[in-house]
Amino acid sequence: MPALGQAVPAPTLNAGDTAWMIVASAFVLMMTIPGVALFYGGMVRAKNLLSVMMQCLAITALVTVLWMAYGYSLAFSTLGMHAGVTNWHSFLGAFDRVMLAGLTPSTLYQTVPESVFVMFQLTFAIITPALIIGAYAERMKFSAMLWFSGLWLSLVYLPIAHMVWSGPGSLLGDLGVLDFAGGTVVHINAGIAGLVACLVLGKRRGWPHTHMPPHNLGYTVIGAALLWLGWFGFNAGSAVAANGNAGMAMLVTQIATAAAVIGWVAVEWIVHKRASVLGAASGAVAGLVAITPAAGTAGPAGALVIGLAAGAACFFTATRLKHKLGYDDSLDVFGVHAVAGIIGALLTGMFAAPKLGGFDSAVTSPLLQLWIQAKGVGFTVAWSGVLSWVILKLLDRAMGLRVGPEQEQVGLDIAEHEERAYNLS
Numbered sequence: 001m002p003a004l005g006q007a008v009p010a011p012t013l014n015a016g017d018t019a020w021m022i023v024a025s026a027f028v029l030m031m032t033i034p035g036v037a038l039f040y041g042g043m044v045r046a047k048n049l050l051s052v053m054m055q056c057l058a059i060t061a062l063v064t065v066l067w068m069a070y071g072y073s074l075a076f077s078t079l080g081m082h083a084g085v086t087n088w089h090s091f092l093g094a095f096d097r098v099m100l101a102g103l104t105p106s107t108l109y110q111t112v113p114e115s116v117f118v119m120f121q122l123t124f125a126i127i128t129p130a131l132i133i134g135a136y137a138e139r140m141k142f143s144a145m146l147w148f149s150g151l152w153l154s155l156v157y158l159p160i161a162h163m164v165w166s167g168p169g170s171l172l173g174d175l176g177v178l179d180f181a182g183g184t185v186v187h188i189n190a191g192i193a194g195l196v197a198c199l200v201l202g203k204r205r206g207w208p209h210t211h212m213p214p215h216n217l218g219y220t221v222i223g224a225a226l227l228w229l230g231w232f233g234f235n236a237g238s239a240v241a242a243n244g245n246a247g248m249a250m251l252v253t254q255i256a257t258a259a260a261v262i263g264w265v266a267v268e269w270i271v272h273k274r275a276s277v278l279g280a281a282s283g284a285v286a287g288l289v290a291i292t293p294a295a296g297t298a299g300p301a302g303a304l305v306i307g308l309a310a311g312a313a314c315f316f317t318a319t320r321l322k323h324k325l326g327y328d329d330s331l332d333v334f335g336v337h338a339v340a341g342i343i344g345a346l347l348t349g350m351f352a353a354p355k356l357g358g359f360d361s362a363v364t365s366p367l368l369q370l371w372i373q374a375k376g377v378g379f380t381v382a383w384s385g386v387l388s389w390v391i392l393k394l395l396d397r398a399m400g401l402r403v404g405p406e407q408e409q410v411g412l413d414i415a416e417h418e419e420r421a422y423n424l425s
Contacts, residue, residue, distance in 0.1 A: 014111035020242035021116045027233025028123035032130045033060055035230055039223025039281070040134050043331050046215040047411025048138045049421040055133050055142070059149050063126045066153060071125060072118055073097035074154075075161040081169030090171040092159050110240055120237060121161075128157050128186045134331030135194030136201050139408055142416045144401045151391045152193060156384050161185050164376075177376035178352055178360070178369070180249070181238035183293025183345040184380045191338020192381050193388040194329060200392040201401055203328035205408050217277050224281035228257060231288045235295035248359070249295040253288065256307030260287025260340075263311025271315075279315065286314040286336050290344030294351060297360040302351025309347065310340040342377055349373035 037056040041049045063071070077093030097103075100118065109117035129149040140148075163171040164179050172184070179185060204212070214220060235253045239246035264283025265275045290310035291303055298306065318335035322328070329335060349369035352358040356366060363369045395401055402408075407415035414420065 011108045011110055013108060013113070014241070016242045017111045017240070018113060018116060020246065021112045021120055021237060021240065024233035024237025025116065025120040025123055027230045028120065028127065028237065029060075031227050031230035031234065032056055032123070032127045035223050035226035036127065036130050036133070037223070038219045039227060039285075040137060040331055042216040042219030042221075042223060043134075043214040043278075044137050045212060045411070046421060047413055049215065049219075049413065050419055051142070051412035051416055052133060052137055054417060055145055056130050058142075058146060059130045059133075060126050062146060062150055063129065063153055064122060066150060067118075067122045067125050068100055070095065070098050071153065071158055072100060072121065074158040075125075076121065076166055078167055078169070081166065083168030084174060085169060086171065086174070087169075090169055090174070091163060093162050093166060112240060117240065120240075124182060124186060124234075125153060125157060125161070128182075128190050129153055131186070131190040131333060131337055132194045132197060135198045135329050135333040137330040138412065139201055139204055139330075139402050140197075141399075141401060141403055142412075144395055144399060147395055147399070148197075148391060148401075151395075152388060155391065156193065156387050157185070157189060160189050160380060160383060172376050172379065175375065176369070176372045178297060178348050178363075178373065179293045179345065179376070180296030180348075181235045181292045183289070183341050183348065184376055187289045187292060187337045187341030188345065188377060188380045189384045191334045191336075191341055192384040194333030195327065195338065196385055196388040197392060198327055198329045198334075200389065200396065203326075204330065205405060207328045208323060214278060217281075221277060221281055224284050227288060228284055231257070231292075234288075235292060238296065245296055248299075252295055252298055252300060252303035253291050255300055256291035256303040256310075257284050257287035259304050259307025260284060260290065260311030260314075263287075263308040264315045265311075267312045267315045282314070282318060282332065282336060283311040286310045286340040289337055289340035290347070292341070293345045294348035297348065297352035297358050297363070299351070299357035299359065301357045302347070306344055306347045306351065310343050313343060314340050345377050346370060346373050 033056055037053045041052045044052055073095055074093045077097050079094035079096045080089035103114055107114040129152055164185050231253055232250050236246040236250040239249055261280050261283040264279050268279045269275055287307040287310055290306050314336050317339045318332040350356055350366045352360040353363040353366040403415055
């Protein structure tokens, strides 16, 4: 803090930071279209490929308009916020930035144009509801998907983003929860919503007795590769600068992702005596998810442990847990995103400590920070779980969530869009 009476220097534009953040924003947008679209599209049956891709495209458009209209304001307005004071604005931003009021080419966020920061955060808001698609894939109406995505963004994502990232006076920020790039805001949030969605909608017709293999694992591998590349924008971009923090975030992201692939494949090899392509791709996503909250504070050794733990654990939650408990999480949104997000969020508390190779000097007790992280995880699980259930139940009563049996049998590509992904005649 400046000395009493000393003026706070005005932020100045940094061309290097600006250039990097523009690139990072494009990288994160690429994670949804085409990254998630291909990753999920390859895992569904051929008759539902276009529906998944259309859902990703539609969410990108819908969230962009809602973010401009009121989303950015509710997530990042600091009006009425005071450090250490809990009030209404600790949970949700104000309406002073509705329709991006006050945004000009010269307004700054730290050392970059605020317009670039608005765009960067928009890409996070886009991918989060897009991740939920994988839990209800192959059975939700397109119209219901649009309503659910818009309401979920407004009532679940925006408040959590505000409570974690909006600065002094935010509920979870003041609590001391560390979430560098979205372990709670994006992945636990989406993963819990996905679990609730698949429970409310029910199982796909024939699951688990009917074999439903991925129709094109090539698409899935390409999608996973695009996610891996785009995640450098996701994590390193969250430094909001082209500096050493961004560089370290990029390095630990690579290490954790590689470790998670090894962790998943190693366990799979022990259990099934072979390594699968789908397992390697899923392990990569688990590592990317797990390192996300820790990317700004963990060192290379911590990233290695986080990645290995996430890869090994998510193998069991994605392949065994859902069959044991009987919920049809179509593409393992809960099994990968929620579980790896929880593992990463908790281990962030441990590996942020300098004594364990981390870079957050404020973390003097790894166990205390672990407890703080656990409270953040618990709050996010409860917030997302309860509100997602309420939204889905209200929509089901108002318009119905699920396509009819005949539509599900013929596939959503034909039933919802009257188009085919493949015309081979």
